[in-house]
Amino acid sequence: GQNIDQPTEMTATEGAIVQINCTYQTSGFNGLFWYQQHAGEAPTFLSYNVLDGLEEKGRFSSFLSRSKGYSYLLLKELQMKDSASYLCAVGSGGYNKLIFGAGTRLAVHP
């Protein structure tokens, strides 16, 4: 079966660092994706990991451990505009369809 877990909600302070964890158990694995979604809008791509290790892209970094079925998204120097839902997704199957976790709603406070 497919199971992707991430915390439902998190809060953080502007300027701080926050780590959003994601664990997965899927029947196939073609890569792990993180997307950001603001309310009422479509998701926007943040990162993609297919090999173990850390991928850094500006203020955002993503880590993957395939043996542990674990990933995290690290957001540095938080800004108010980072308040959004963060979706962890696993690519699976011949078409590499994305299966999404429930999403983590992040609230950034002044």
Add this chain to the structure above:
Amino acid sequence: GAVVSQHPSRVICKSGTSVKIECRSLDFQATTMFWYRQFPKKSLMLMATSNEGSKATYEQGVEKDKFLINHASLTLSTLTVTSAHPEDSSFYICSARELRENTGELFFGEGSRLTVL
């Protein structure tokens, strides 16, 4: 980056009518598109995989006669919600990946909000 466009962005219809949502890849070709559904404050639920020139592959629990998918060309997929009912009200989002690209980023359309009265 690549652009995926959905139309209409919002639609309100009466119960029992059918609604068609279009998904277009504007600057790339996509043999495969994916249709998702999202309820308020919930994550995206994959409904089906749309394949150009062949039948769509539906996820378990999704009624294929209720949600008709047609992938007529390499740049267009349509989702038709047939005989819509209030419980079909939701945010429908399509996504696509470039031709022959089986890994990497999936590009999402803007989404279509359906309200069935």
